[in-house]
Amino acid sequence: MTTTPSSPREPLSKVYEAPAVEERLYRWWEESGFFRAKVNPDRKPFTIIMPPPNVTGQLHLGHAMTAAIEDALTRYHRMKGFEALWLPGTDHAGIATQMVVERELAKEGSSRHDIGREAFIKRVWEWVGTYGGIIEDQLRRLGASCDWSRKTFTLDEGPSLAVRTTFKRLYDKGLIYRGERITNWCVTCRTALSDLEVDHAEEPGALYKICYAFEDGPLPDGRTGLVVATTRPETLFGDTAVAVHPDDPRYAGLVGKRVLLPVTGRSIPVIADEAVALDFGTGALKITPGHDPNDFETGERHHLPIVNILNPDGTLNEQAGPFAGQERLAARVALVARLEADGLLEGVTEHPHSVGHCQRSGDIVEPIVSAQWFVAVSPLAERALAAVRDGRTRIVPERFEKVYANWMENIRDWCISRQLWWGHRIPVWYCADCDHVTVSIEDPAGCEGCGSAYITQDEDVLDTWFSSGLWPHSTLGWPAQTADLDYFYPSTVMETGYDILFFWVARMILMTTYMIGEVPFQTVYLHGLVRTRDGRKMSKSDPTTAIDPLESIADYGADALRLALILGTGPGQDLRLYPEKLEACRRFANKIWNAGRYILMTIPPGTPITPPQEVRSELAQWLLHGLDQTVRNVQGSLSAYRLSEVIDALRGFFWGEFCDWYLEMDKKPERSPEDNQVLAYAYTTLLKVLHPYVPFVTE
């Protein structure tokens, strides 16, 4: 439909050679500035801020699906006369990127602690220099029509300023605080994690019944101690009480007595607490406030001390007596053997239970008490909840609005500090000379309290998702009041996978409704996951089923891949992808190509592509009527975000009616100018409506 830079005289191949076409076309598009968007009061804006992939990441099918959908929406609106901005960017991906570089260091026999913070961060930047930007070129190969002149990185100056400004304002309002709380700790990554970064899985385990001897000797009835039940025996070194239910007849009169921990012999009290279940285990519950979230709360109710038994690397500390230095899981085994030898192990029963794992390293997460920074999200949640409830932000498919509301209503404070080096460093300074904590957007010269120059910045960085939460406005210049922000914000659609509804979408709504007082986007479109033909999650480690989008582009063409990622799925629905599907889509691209080839060979050059004034042929009338109907259907389906339906309708009409009927009937020796014009008009119209989905082959 547009004049391509190549010579139209060169013979067209019988088979559509996607790779030969794609690179040339993309370069032309980009160099011509077709994807640039600017503030334009004469047009209505259409904005999509791209979910930023990891800066050093590789394109996977999830990205490809995101790109296919967002590009289709963007190109459609651009064609409809909107000022369409699709703003790309990348994420520093704190924990993920840091771990990759740490693994590299490990290969060299080094570690981040060996080389120090400054050298390590330099090393990560080098890594970003080498691998950053790869994903951008991969998105280009898909045909993504984003405005590269606006690409943003979460660690750029703008977003960094947005991070510090947000931190400062929330802190000043008392909505960011530092506290000693029980949090999730990954001993592999050696950092705290938010609740969302912990994946729970049901696993086989055991319930160990362990006897804690009474301090002042056996009871008159002969009982020598209290038997507690636990799945994590090694945590007993951190116990500071044993709790029983106040109404439990088995333990009547024992509250207030003291028992001795096995091995170390530390004395702890027996307390009464209603939260203890009468029908679980032995009815006596060991209380470990330092290493169990429930026990932490019980401990607060009873003002129990907190004993930490773990070193940051997951080995037991001196609290474990002879077990000090042992890795926690090894210590469990050794301790059980010791308890058995000491005659304190009263039984072991199988007990499958849910175990939390670090999303990144897969290691078992340990609850520990430490000083961390938190966002008090409840006050923000009210606005975020209202935004969706009153329809200022709509979620597609709608059922996720309930999921969203349920999460918001039960939201808990968000741990945002990470003991990592790669990320936005927390803008907080501690003073050596007074207790004042200086929180500042700019690096301060001294303590804001006493003026002392002896201040040190908090060592930690922020959760990656903190900066992601500001993405819709930080990419447009906020906190500066820019024309871009005024014009393009709030964005029209936020399109992403349902798997990051809480991680990202909810956080964006939380942060922006509070900071800006306006929703970040009008519509959230959530796509599903890409799966194998038999419904399994596609993983790179399983090459028999994994499909690499880049290989697919090479083998089938970007258009075919894009079609395959949209066809046969809808919002919130998982998609099964397999080679035959890609083949089928490639055939459609080939069909479009060959229909065009036929028309170019048939009609004289210069045939107008406008609709003919008068259509006499009944066949042509039938075609144009169907065409009109199809275009209408496409627009209807699109406005309801039913992209698969669009392709179905287009393929059905293009192939089944236009090609199989009209083109076949049209083959005749004598052609009228009207015949030619109908052909030219119908084909170019079809190319236009197809273009958002298959940009290369329709160009």
Next chain:
RNA sequence: GGGCGAAUAGCUCAGCGGUUAGAGCGCCUGCUUUACACGCAGGAAGUCACAGGUUCGAAUCCUGUUUCGCCCACCA
């Protein structure tokens, strides 16, 4: 323990109140028909998971059941 999704042709999915239930792939039968064999013409193939109910009419709405999958939750 709560919540959600899926169940329609061999496979992947449309259809979501109205005549004989559709598509793509696969399968079968013909076709080197002057765009395309990544094609064309034709064909076989479905008690729409099950049981009730609402309705003149149900794959489609309601209730329950079963099977798969997912999410959330502090199950010592």
